[in-house]
Amino acid sequence: MTDVLRVGNASGFYGDRFAAWREMLDGGELDVLTGDYLAELTMLVLGRDRRRDPHLGYAKTFLRQLEGTLGTALDRGVRIVTNAGGLNPAGLAAAVQSLAGRLGLDVRVGYVEGDTLQRPDALTANAYLGAFGIAAALGGGADVVVTGRVTDASLVVGPAVARFGWGRDDLDALAGATVAGHLLECGAQVTGGNFSFFTELPDGGHHPGFPVAELHGDGSSVITKHPGTGGAVTVETVTAQLLYEVGGPAYLGPDVVTRLDTVRLAQDGPDRVRVSGVRGTPPPDTLKVGVNDLGGFRNSMTFVLCGLDIPAKAALVRRQIEEAVGKDGLEFVLARTDHPDAVDTEAASALLHVHLQDGDRARAGRAFSAAAVELALASYPGCTLTTPPGDAAPYGVFTADTVPQTAVAHVAVLPGGERVPIPPPPVTGSDRPLAHQQASPGDPSRHPTRRGALGELVGARSGDKGGNANLGVWARTDATWAWLRGWLSVARLAELLPETTPLTVERYELPNLRAVNFVIRGLLGPGVAASTRFDPQAKALGELLRSRLVDLPADLTPGAPA
Numbered sequence: 001m002t003d004v005l006r007v008g009n010a011s012g013f014y015g016d017r018f019a020a021w022r023e024m025l026d027g028g029e030l031d032v033l034t035g036d037y038l039a040e041l042t043m044l045v046l047g048r049d050r051r052r053d054p055h056l057g058y059a060k061t062f063l064r065q066l067e068g069t070l071g072t073a074l075d076r077g078v079r080i081v082t083n084a085g086g087l088n089p090a091g092l093a094a095a096v097q098s099l100a101g102r103l104g105l106d107v108r109v110g111y112v113e114g115d116t117l118q119r120p121d122a123l124t125a126n127a128y129l130g131a132f133g134i135a136a137a138l139g140g141g142a143d144v145v146v147t148g149r150v151t152d153a154s155l156v157v158g159p160a161v162a163r164f165g166w167g168r169d170d171l172d173a174l175a176g177a178t179v180a181g182h183l184l185e186c187g188a189q190v191t192g193g194n195f196s197f198f199t200e201l202p203d204g205g206h207h208p209g210f211p212v213a214e215l216h217g218d219g220s221s222v223i224t225k226h227p228g229t230g231g232a233v234t235v236e237t238v239t240a241q242l243l244y245e246v247g248g249p250a251y252l253g254p255d256v257v258t259r260l261d262t263v264r265l266a267q268d269g270p271d272r273v274r275v276s277g278v279r280g281t282p283p284p285d286t287l288k289v290g291v292n293d294l295g296g297f298r299n300s301m302t303f304v305l306c307g308l309d310i311p312a313k314a315a316l317v318r319r320q321i322e323e324a325v326g327k328d329g330l331e332f333v334l335a336r337t338d339h340p341d342a343v344d345t346e347a348a349s350a351l352l353h354v355h356l357q358d359g360d361r362a363r364a365g366r367a368f369s370a371a372a373v374e375l376a377l378a379s380y381p382g383c384t385l386t387t388p389p390g391d392a393a394p395y396g397v398f399t400a401d402t403v404p405q406t407a408v409a410h411v412a413v414l415p416g417g418e419r420v421p422i423p424p425p426p427v428t429g430s431d432r433p434l435a436h437q438q439a440s441p442g443d444p445s446r447h448p449t450r451r452g453a454l455g456e457l458v459g460a461r462s463g464d465k466g467g468n469a470n471l472g473v474w475a476r477t478d479a480t481w482a483w484l485r486g487w488l489s490v491a492r493l494a495e496l497l498p499e500t501t502p503l504t505v506e507r508y509e510l511p512n513l514r515a516v517n518f519v520i521r522g523l524l525g526p527g528v529a530a531s532t533r534f535d536p537q538a539k540a541l542g543e544l545l546r547s548r549l550v551d552l553p554a555d556l557t558p559g560a561p562a
Contacts, residue, residue: 011082013039027226041529089148114411124290128287137413153182156185171280205230243473246470282429296357372389450553470518
C-alpha cells in the first residue's frame with residue numbers, strides 16, 4: 001500500500017473558527033493536524049502583548065482550543081504542529097506542558113526557535129524559518145511542535161520531511177509539499193471559502209469544512225476534506241487558493257524555490273484534487289525578515305453627507321477640520337455611496353472619512369475627534385457623524401527585509417530538552433524574481449462583444465503582502481483563457497482599477513492554471529496596520545475587478561467549466 005501522510009489544518013489565522021480543532025479530529029482520519037495563527041498584523045499584536053508582559057507573545061486562543069482536544073489527539077495518534085508560539089515558542093511549549101499536567105495527560109512537546117532577530121529600534125523582527133526544525137522535533141518524538149515565525153507552508157512540509165526522510169536536495173518533493181502547505185495554510189479558503197463562484201457550491205458556501213492534504217513520498221498530494229463537511233474541493237477552489245498572496249512563478253522559500261508554473265491540478269473524484277508535477281530549485285541564500293515598528297497614533301471620524309451638494313459639503317468639512325487641528329497627517333476620503341432621487345436617508349448619503357495620523361497621541365486623540373463633533377451645529381446642512389468622539393490608537397508599520405541564511409541560529413528543541421542546530425541549506429540559488437510579463441500576443445477584437453461584468457467569465461482572489469497587493473485572475477475554460485491572456489494587460493488593469501495607474505504593477509502568467517497574477521506595489525502603503533484604505537488588506541480587490549462592466553466576447557458562455 002502506498003505510504004500516505006494525511007495532514008489537516010484547523011486554523012488559517014488568529015481568530016479563525018474556534019471549533020475547527022474538534023471538527024478536524026472527530027471528522028476523519030489524520031496523521032498530523034496543523035494550525036496557522038501568524039500574519040504580519042498578528043506579529044504586531046503579539047509584540048504589543050509581550051511588551052506589556054514578557055511571559056506572553058503567543059496565541060492564547062490555541063491553548064483554549066487544545067484544552068478540549070489534546071486528549072483526543074493523543075488517543076488517536078494525531079501529532080500537532082502550530083506556529084501559535086509567535087514571539088515566544090518556548091513560553092507556549094511550557095504552557096502546553098502545564099495544560100497537559102492539569103488534564104492528567106502525558107505529552108511530549110518540542111519547539112523551534114531562532115527566528116527572533118535583535119533589532120533594537122523595532123517592536124518585532126523575525127526571520128521566516130523553514131521546515132527542517134519542525135521535522136527534527138517530530139523525529140525527536142514530539143507529539144506537539146510549537147514554532148515561532150516559520151513560513152506558513154513549513155507547517156506541512158516539516159511533517160512530510162519527517163515521514164518521508166527527504167533531504168535538502170529533494171527539491172521537487174519539497175516544492176510539491178510547499179504547494180500543499182500553501183493550499184492548506186488559509187483553512188477553508190481552499191474548500192470554498194471566499195470563492196468567487198460560491199453560489200455554485202453545494203451548500204452555497206454556508207459552512208465549508210477545513211482541508212486535508214494526502215501527501216506522497218514524491219511530493220505530490222491530493223487536497224480533500226473530511227466526508228460530510230460543507231463547501232467543496234474542486235480544481236477552481238484549489239486554483240483560487242494557489243493564487244492567493246503569491247508573486248511571480250518562482251515562489252521563494254527558505255528550503256526551496258517552488259515553480260508555480262509547473263503545478264498541475266486534476267480532479268481526482270468528488271472533493272479530491274490531485275496536485276502534481278511541481279518542480280523546485282535551490283532556495284535563496286537569504287531569509288525573509290518581517291519587521292514591525294510602532295508608527296505613531298491614529299484616529300478616524302466619519303461624516304454623513306446627505307442629499308445635494310455632496311462635494312461642497314465635503315469641502316466645507318475639510319476647511320473646518322484643517323483650521324481646527326492643522327493639515328499635517330490628515331486624510332480625507334469621500335465615498336460616494338449616495339444615489340440620486342433616493343427615498344430614504346441612507347441611500348441618499350455619502351460618507352466622508354477623515355483620518356489623522358500623528359506621533360502626538362493628544363493631537364490624534366480627543367483634540368481631533370472633539371473638533372469633528374463640534375461641527376455638528378456649525379457646518380453643512382444635515383451634519384451628522386457615525387460615532388461619538390474617541391481616543392487615538394497606536395498603529396504599526398510593517399517592512400520586509402532579508403538576512404543571510406547563515407546568520408540565523410535555527411534550533412529545534414526536543415521534548416527532552418536537547419537542542420538540535422538546523423544548518424542552512426548547503427546549496428542556494430539566486431533570490432532575484434523573474435521579470436514580469438506583458439499580455440501575450442492575441443487579438444481580442446476578433447470576437448463580437450456584449451456588455452457584461454468581467455466576473456461572468458473569470459474568477460479572482462486577492463490579498464496583501466506588506467504594502468503590496470496581489471491579484472490573481474483565472475479563466476474557467478480554455479477558450480476564455482485564450483482571450484483573457486491577450487486582453488488583461490497592465491494597461492487594461494489600470495483602466496479597470498484606476499488606483500493602480502501611478503503604481504508599479506507586475507504581471508505574470510500561469511498557463512497551467514489558466515491564470516494571470518498581478519503584483520501591485522505600494523497599493524496598501526505601509527501595510528494593513530497603518531493603512532486607512534477602505535479595504536486595507538486588498539481582500540476585495542478581486543471582486544471589485546470582477547464587478548467591472550467590460551466588452552466580453554459574445555461567443556464565450558458564462559458558467560463553470562465542463
